[in-house]
Amino acid sequence: MYDTTNATAAGERKVVMFAGKGGVGKTTCAAATALHYALNGKRTLVVSTDPTPSLSHIFEIDYRQGTNRLPSNLDLEEIGAEQVKRMWNQKFGREVYEVFASFVDIDYNDFVDFVTDILPGMRDEFMVDYIRELTINDDYQMVVWDTAPLGQTLGLLNMPAMLAKHLRMAPRIYSQLKIGAYGKRSVLDIIKGWEELSAIDMEFLRTQVDFVLVTIPEALAIEQLDGIFAEFSKHKLGLKRLIINNVITKKNGNFLITKAKQQRIYIELLQRSYSELEQVKLPMFAMEIKGIDRLLDINKCLYK
Secondary structure, eight states, X not given: OOOOTTOOTTSOXXXXXXXXXXXXXXXXXXXXXXHHHHHTTOOEEEEEOOSSOOHHHHTTOBTTTTBOOOOTTEEEEEOOHHHHHHHHHHHTHHHHHHHHHTTSOOOHHHHHHIIIIISTTHHHHHHHHHHHHHHXXXXXXEEEEEOSOHHHHHHHHTHHHHHHHHHHHSOHHHHHOBOOSSOOSXXXXXXXXXXXXXXXXXXXXXXXEEEEEEEOSSHHHHHHHHHHHHHHHHTTOOEEEEEEEEEOOOOXXXXXXXXXXXXXXXXXXXXXXXXXXXXXXXXXXXXXXXSHHHHHHHHHHHOO
């Protein structure tokens, strides 16, 4: 399943993307992984596109207080809505707006707000291209990305192709439509450029990114995995690792003994269903995972 094309000498690609449903520990695992690479001498960026980011909280960074315990070769970035809007303007700007404005009457600022704040996945679509450019520029040796649900991102990357297909089937007037005051290209020309960039970004995901899936040994989380794996298979993306988080190892008392027995059923199911994947069991910790010392405890489990 795992394609080693363009992998690094250590068998790992330059970008590691963490995927999974909310609340399973993706951000914690991403933070620990970034710390692992940084402590092993790699210039590393850990980046989050979560609308309510917690990376700085996990690393105990308080910019107002001036506290920052990150290693010197580890950078942290939390991408907010305003940065996404700037990416929109730089990469596509008014041309894409005027494509949509040819169908609906909408103000430019309202349209940018809609695209970047309301439309699911658009934030991460821009992040794919942003991270791809980071790898081209060699700004970092490793990039660790804590991402939103992957299906939203992949859906948005396919949007230009869907629009182009619609317009090719539409009346001739659409294919001849000019953009007006801002641009000089036709709607189809602009969408073609957008489609080509999305194809480049999708190929980047297929060939340059290691995907790590995080889950927990509970019924709902396990049931949701089928949809995630189907999404990966549909787009020919390879998963490298499956992390099973919050596994009970210390069974003191009836409650934990009962919970551990229940978890064992789901863990065995995961081991049978996804035997081709490297699987790592991450124990449940009594203390909140916060700060470098706690993240080092996670490291010992993830990278034995």
